Amino acid sequence: MTSEHRPPDAPPARRGRGRRPAEEVRSDVLETVGHLLLTEGSADLTFERVARLAGVSKTTLYKWWPSKGALALDGYFHAVEEPLAFADTGDIRADLTSQLRAWSRIMTRTPGGKVLTELIGQSQTDADLASAYRSLYSSERRRLAGERLARAQQVGQIRPDVDVRVVIDQLWGAAYHRMLIPDEPVTDDFITALVTNVLDGVGGD
Amino acid sequence: MTSEHRPPDAPPARRGRGRRPAEEVRSDVLETVGHLLLTEGSADLTFERVARLAGVSKTTLYKWWPSKGALALDGYFHAVEEPLAFADTGDIRADLTSQLRAWSRIMTRTPGGKVLTELIGQSQTDADLASAYRSLYSSERRRLAGERLARAQQVGQIRPDVDVRVVIDQLWGAAYHRMLIPDEPVTDDFITALVTNVLDGVGGD
Numbered sequence: 586m587t588s589e590h591r592p593p594d595a596p597p598a599r600r601g602r603g604r605r606p607a608e609e610v611r612s613d614v615l616e617t618v619g620h621l622l623l624t625e626g627s628a629d630l631t632f633e634r635v636a637r638l639a640g641v642s643k644t645t646l647y648k649w650w651p652s653k654g655a656l657a658l659d660g661y662f663h664a665v666e667e668p669l670a671f672a673d674t675g676d677i678r679a680d681l682t683s684q685l686r687a688w689s690r691i692m693t694r695t696p697g698g699k700v701l702t703e704l705i706g707q708s709q710t711d712a713d714l715a716s717a718y719r720s721l722y723s724s725e726r727r728r729l730a731g732e733r734l735a736r737a738q739q740v741g742q743i744r745p746d747v748d749v750r751v752v753i754d755q756l757w758g759a760a761y762h763r764m765l766i767p768d769e770p771v772t773d774d775f776i777t778a779l780v781t782n783v784l785d786g787v788g789g790d
Numbered sequence: 791m792t793s794e795h796r797p798p799d800a801p802p803a804r805r806g807r808g809r810r811p812a813e814e815v816r817s818d819v820l821e822t823v824g825h826l827l828l829t830e831g832s833a834d835l836t837f838e839r840v841a842r843l844a845g846v847s848k849t850t851l852y853k854w855w856p857s858k859g860a861l862a863l864d865g866y867f868h869a870v871e872e873p874l875a876f877a878d879t880g881d882i883r884a885d886l887t888s889q890l891r892a893w894s895r896i897m898t899r900t901p902g903g904k905v906l907t908e909l910i911g912q913s914q915t916d917a918d919l920a921s922a923y924r925s926l927y928s929s930e931r932r933r934l935a936g937e938r939l940a941r942a943q944q945v946g947q948i949r950p951d952v953d954v955r956v957v958i959d960q961l962w963g964a965a966y967h968r969m970l971i972p973d974e975p976v977t978d979d980f981i982t983a984l985v986t987n988v989l990d991g992v993g994g995d
Contacts (some may be wrong), residue, residue, distance in 0.1 A: 651925045678993075702914045705970055709911025715972075723971050750974055751983040754964035759956075762963025765887055765910055765927050765970065766922075769955055778956040786991025787957055788883075789946045 605767055611649065614639045618660025624769060626696030627657055627703065654704060656715040658721040665691060671729055677737035678784055684733075685776045686754065692764055702764050727753055744786075755783050816854065819844045821867025832862055832908065859909060859919040863926040866905060870896060881941035883989055888959060889938075889979045896970055898976055907963030907969050932958055948989075959989050976988055 605613075612629050617639040621630055630653065636643045650656035668687050692698035708715035727750070734749035743749065759779055763771045810818075822844040827836055835858065841848045849856035855861035873892050877885050897903035913920035932955070948954065964984055967974045 706911040706914025709907045709970065714978045718971065719973055724973050738994075741846070744990050747987065747992045748983050751964075751980060751987055754967045754974070755960045755984065755987060758964040759959035761967055761971075762959045764934025765914065765924065766966075768924055768929050768932055773794055775956060778953050779960065782952065782956055782960060782991075783987065784991055784993035786987075786993075787948050787952045787987055788989035788991075789943075789949045 594633060610639070610641055610645065612658075612663075614641060614646065615660050618656055619664025620663075622657060622661050622700050623664050623691070623695050623697050626698045627653075630657060631632060633657070652713065652717070654707070654711075655717045655721060657700065658704065658717055661697065662664070662722050662725065669726075669734035673736060676739075677734075677742040678759075678780060680733065681756065681780045681783075685760065685780065686773060688757070688760065689771050689776055691775070692760075699766060704763065705761075717768040726757075730757065752783060756780070815844070815846055815850065816976060817863075817868075819846060819851065819854075820865050820868040823861055824867075824869025827862060827866050827905050828869050828896070828902050829902045832858075832905045835862060837861070838875070851910070857918065859916075860922045862905065862928060863909065863922055867927050867930065871904070873932075876938035878938060878941060880945075882914065882939075882947040885938065886961065886985045886988075887981060890965065890985065892964065893962070894976050894978070894981055897965075909960070910966075911972065932964075935962065947990060954974060957988060 593622065609705050614635060615727060618630065619634055621635075621638075632643050632646050632653065638648055646656065650659060668691060669684065671684055674680055692701070704714065704718060708718045730753050734743060734752055737743045738747065738749060743752070756779060760771060760776070763769055763775070769775070797972045812883055819840060822840055823835065826832075826840075826843075837848050837858065840861065842849055851861065851875050855864060873896060874889065876889055879885055887944050897906070909919065909923060935958050939948060939957055942948045943950060943952065943954060948957070961984060965976060965981070968980070974980070
């Protein structure tokens with residue numbers, strides 16, 4: 586489905602008659618939701634509208650996603666999977682910098698930043714959403730980051746004794762901290778300093 | 791006022807007749823609020839109850855703190871000022887480790903962790919609270935951390951070209967990240983790894 590080439594609220598093009606395979610329907614829904622979240626944010630994301638846009642019944646949507654939060658998180662994950670992919674050019678410093686810059690662009694220049702920080706916010710008092718946040722978004726993002734860091738460790742670009750799970754918090758965690766409590770801004774200089782500090786250390790002498 | 795030695799809901803001991811100086815009243819209120827937050831959390835924190843416990847009128851409370859969030863943040867800041875003070879023993883590694891362990895104890899073993907993460911959560915959709923969070927809590931905590939890091943930089947324990955504001959996000963920001971999105975736990979091992987990684991760097995070769 587190429588939602589970019591259709592007017593935002595037009596129904597999807599039908600491909601022949603009969604039932605579409607479930608995986609195709611599912612993928613259409615996720616693309617619709619992800620596109621809405623990165624272009625508009627979550628204010629007007631409703632099961633009603635997503636059902637109409639993706640050409641599925643609300644019953645089907647509720648069967649797969651029990652809440653608006655779960656639907657948003659799954660759609661968001663799919664929307665950022667490509668732009669936030671972890672490249673492996675063989676240079677961990679360059680790869681972390683470009684990934685974090687892509688992250689920073691989405692978080693600060695699209696409605697995606699507000700979508701995520703509000704979901705994190707709401708998950709502080711909503712245990713179901715907190716659990717959905719981890720299972721549908723953050724734990725998989727951590728796994729992907731961890732894989733890239735582990736490969737850097739295998740080729741000697743990260744010390745063998747380092748727990749890469751901690752490095753994830755020192756990079757993306759530090760950056761989320763600035764999004765959630767914006768005493769200081771998320772800028773390209775910040776991203777560069779972050780990667781430099783993590784790899785080279787800030788200790789003197 | 792030694793609220794620890796009184797039953798939790800007893801009114802404060804009166805010290806003679808007449809008006810107490812405003813600063814003394816203010817400090818009594820903050821101590822009352824901070825004590826409640828670290829022992830009970832924020833569920834039963836009301837202006838009514840704080841007024842009764844600290845022996846002040848609700849009008850006075852509202853004059854100084856326009857919202858429950860502002861009252862909680864100011865009280866919380868005062869409650870943790872001493873336990874989270876930045877010691878300077880001349881050894882930045884030891885001082886960061888002990889401060890972050892104290893932080894971790896308060897966040898994971900008292901109701902204080904939930905108080906803060908819920909305030910951060912709510913501040914994602916409440917601009918007044920977000921502003922109060924920064925002005926009454928986080929920006930001053932950052933300032934105190936920055937002072938200690940700057941002294942370490944002056945004595946050569948942190949490289950001169952490092953922006954210590956970024957280091958703050960890499961230490962406390964990384965730790966808050968684990969509190970807010972608990973894919974991984976905040977443990978003493980995590981704190982040790984955090985400080986080691988930040989000072990020594992994780993890069994190989």
